[in-house]
Amino acid sequence: MAWTPPTKWTVIFSFLVLAGGLFVLSELLLEYTNVLPTLALGTFSSAEVWGMIGMGLVFLAWFLMFLGVRLKGL
Numbered sequence: 001m002a003w004t005p006p007t008k009w010t011v012i013f014s015f016l017v018l019a020g021g022l023f024v025l026s027e028l029l030l031e032y033t034n035v036l037p038t039l040a041l042g043t044f045s046s047a048e049v050w051g052m053i054g055m056g057l058v059f060l061a062w063f064l065m066f067l068g069v070r071l072k073g074l
Contacts, residue, residue, distance in 0.1 A: 006068030014065045021057030024050055 006014075027036055028050055038046045 003069060004071075006065065010064060010068035014061045014068065017057050017064065018061035021054045021061060024054035024057065028054065 024036065027033065028047055036046075036050050039049045040046045041049050044052075
């Protein structure tokens, strides 16, 4: 399978999603601004929910860039 460069839109959107995910994770680990609201779902604490959201955003950024490289025109 040939390598194709991703479009500018894919690179910019993937970077923004990655930046958002890293912000959420760094906010949880370093606690420097405390801007994340309380978001407890079910039996998960607020930190666990935001951790899942942050990890999901980082994975989504990687997956979008992966698709942008593997698929033509994305």
